[in-house]
Amino acid sequence: MVRLRLATWLHASPPPTPTSTNPDCIKQNLKPTPEPPASSLEKKHRHQKYQAAEADTNMGRAMPVNKAAPTSLPGMPPSKIVALAQKISTETEKVDIYFRGKGIQTPSFDVDMPGDFPKMPDEISTSRREIIHATRELQDLMVGPRESVRWMAWDFMNTQSLQLLNHYGIANLVPLDGTITIEQLQAKTSLDPINLTRLLRHAMANRLFQEPKPGVIAHTAASKLLAVDGDLQAWVGFNGEEVYPGSAHVVDALRQHPEATSLHHTGFNYAFDTVGKEPMFVTLGKDPRRAQRMAKAMASLTGGEGYELSYLTDGGDGCDLSEVDARGGTLVDLGGSHGFACVHLARKYRNMKFVVQDLPATVASAPDPACADDAQVSQRVRFQAHDFFKEQVVKGADVYFFRWILHNYSRPYAVQLLRNLIPALKPGARIVINDHCLREPGVENPWDERLMRSMDLVMMTLLNAQEREERDFVQLFEQAGDGFVFKVSFSSPLPLSLAPYLF
Numbered sequence: 001m002v003r004l005r006l007a008t009w010l011h012a013s014p015p016p017t018p019t020s021t022n023p024d025c026i027k028q029n030l031k032p033t034p035e036p037p038a039s040s041l042e043k044k045h046r047h048q049k050y051q052a053a054e055a056d057t058n059m060g061r062a063m064p065v066n067k068a069a070p071t072s073l074p075g076m077p078p079s080k081i082v083a084l085a086q087k088i089s090t091e092t093e094k095v096d097i098y099f100r101g102k103g104i105q106t107p108s109f110d111v112d113m114p115g116d117f118p119k120m121p122d123e124i125s126t127s128r129r130e131i132i133h134a135t136r137e138l139q140d141l142m143v144g145p146r147e148s149v150r151w152m153a154w155d156f157m158n159t160q161s162l163q164l165l166n167h168y169g170i171a172n173l174v175p176l177d178g179t180i181t182i183e184q185l186q187a188k189t190s191l192d193p194i195n196l197t198r199l200l201r202h203a204m205a206n207r208l209f210q211e212p213k214p215g216v217i218a219h220t221a222a223s224k225l226l227a228v229d230g231d232l233q234a235w236v237g238f239n240g241e242e243v244y245p246g247s248a249h250v251v252d253a254l255r256q257h258p259e260a261t262s263l264h265h266t267g268f269n270y271a272f273d274t275v276g277k278e279p280m281f282v283t284l285g286k287d288p289r290r291a292q293r294m295a296k297a298m299a300s301l302t303g304g305e306g307y308e309l310s311y312l313t314d315g316g317d318g319c320d321l322s323e324v325d326a327r328g329g330t331l332v333d334l335g336g337s338h339g340f341a342c343v344h345l346a347r348k349y350r351n352m353k354f355v356v357q358d359l360p361a362t363v364a365s366a367p368d369p370a371c372a373d374d375a376q377v378s379q380r381v382r383f384q385a386h387d388f389f390k391e392q393v394v395k396g397a398d399v400y401f402f403r404w405i406l407h408n409y410s411r412p413y414a415v416q417l418l419r420n421l422i423p424a425l426k427p428g429a430r431i432v433i434n435d436h437c438l439r440e441p442g443v444e445n446p447w448d449e450r451l452m453r454s455m456d457l458v459m460m461t462l463l464n465a466q467e468r469e470e471r472d473f474v475q476l477f478e479q480a481g482d483g484f485v486f487k488v489s490f491s492s493p494l495p496l497s498l499a500p501y502l503f
């Protein structure tokens with residue numbers, strides 16, 4: 001049997017002591033220094049100390065800082081990596097002081113910790129983001145270019161262990177406030193013990209589940225969420241079982257259809273054998289279990305930070321509908337699902353009327369009344385089955401609203417959606433688009449940038465669709481017809497905001 005050994009500087013075994021015969025030393029071009037003889041007990045102790053320090057970092061506890069260590073050479077500004085480390089330290093202290101002042105527990109993945117950060121004042125949220133960005137950058141710099149690329153190619157393994165554990169419902173089989181042995185756990189699933197163990201141990205590297213004693217499994221705060229949050233389960237299921245297979249087939253789709261505009265020739269179509277037959281929405285719509293999972297996954301996404309409906313009403317002057325409200329005008333929400341956006345708007349605008357249009361099956365399952373706790377709102381929100389690829393049937397409305405719709409379609413389809421409105425438009429009618437809006441590369445903070453660029457690729461995988469920049473939106477309208485006037489675009493000052501566009 002051959003034992004393979006990975007480069008030790010990337011994982012939690014003791015760092016190599018450079019000696020002239022040590023292969024790690026040769027690989028890393030370290031200058032060998034004579035190694036003092038160490039007893040096996042000393043070596044074991046050194047290893048344990050290293051692991052303890054690693055564990056301290058992992059569990060979010062403070063590690064002792066060597067105060068005496070110089071952070072820059074005299075007369076020279078600190079290097080990039082030291083500047084990042086200093087920023088992390090400064091901003092972390094601000095968050096820590098805030099937490100202590102409020103009596104909030106220091107962040108950790110302990111099973112009893114809440115799944116989300118508490119709502120914090122803007123300046124503390126800013127500190128949190130700074131820490132996230134700086135730690136990521138420092139990590140990247142420390143890992144280095146070659147190793148970054150090497151292991152980026154394995155990112156999908158995180159999806160794999162997550163998807164499989166979620167598929168087999170393992171989180172629900174682990175007690176929420178106790179432990180279970182792997183044998184007991186295995187008896188509850190059809191996974192064999194070896195596969196169950198290797199999946200769990202991979203997931204543990206991502207802080208999902210923990211093994212307090214060998215062979216004994218318990219939850220972390222993250223794995224517990226997979227047991228108690230149905231929408232998060234659906235999010236993992238949808239991404240693991242619909243997007244992930246589709247993603248593996250994008251190369252087939254692009255090789256056969258490099259123009260990448262058709263809803264029937266996507267990675268998803270290749271993965272699920274529906275090439276040239278039907279778009280993803282139709283495939284999922286035929287299977288209530290998959291359709292419901294996608295709906296719940298979307299609820300999980302849009303329930304997250306930055307996607308709050310409040311941005312629609314409190315996000316700036318651009319989406320102020322007071323004037324429409326004053327004359328009791330009408331808003332049509334195309335692809336409005338179960339009407340939650342209209343209900344939110346109707347709570348603020350008490351005179352407007354709302355028409356929520358969607359496919360018949362969605363309309364049939366919409367809540368009735370639309371708003372359980374406000375009859376005045378329910379009276380003004382009505383549902384209507386309407387295919388937005390057909391001519392608009394509500395003529396002369398004041399506002400036509402697309403929320404999370406245009407990004408589902410490549411340019412030919414998106415232009416068609418706008419053209420279908422033209423016969424219904426009265427002078428002065430507004431079209432409001434609420435979608436991601438990509439900015440120039442590097443303008444967005446790194447967290448948002450990665451999310452939005454990933455969302456862009458998800459849209460490509462499933463629907464040959466895309467996220468757009470402001471000029472892309474403008475071009476859609478230019479192609480759809482004359483007479484559209486671009487009025488204003490705005491985004492919320494907070495991250496992850498959706499940017500409504502008003503035409």
Ligand SMILES: C[S@@+](CC[C@H](N)C(=O)[O-])C[C@H]1O[C@@H](n2cnc3c(N)ncnc32)[C@H](O)[C@@H]1O
Nearest residue numbers: 281335336337358359362386387388389403404
């Ligand atoms: C991504 S969801 C957006 C839902 C909602 N606007 C929101 O803000 O969450 C897309 C919606 O478009 C609907 N849809 C898909 N094809 C449609 C069509 N041809 N006509 C009308 N609605 C459609 C779907 O049923 C779904 O509710």
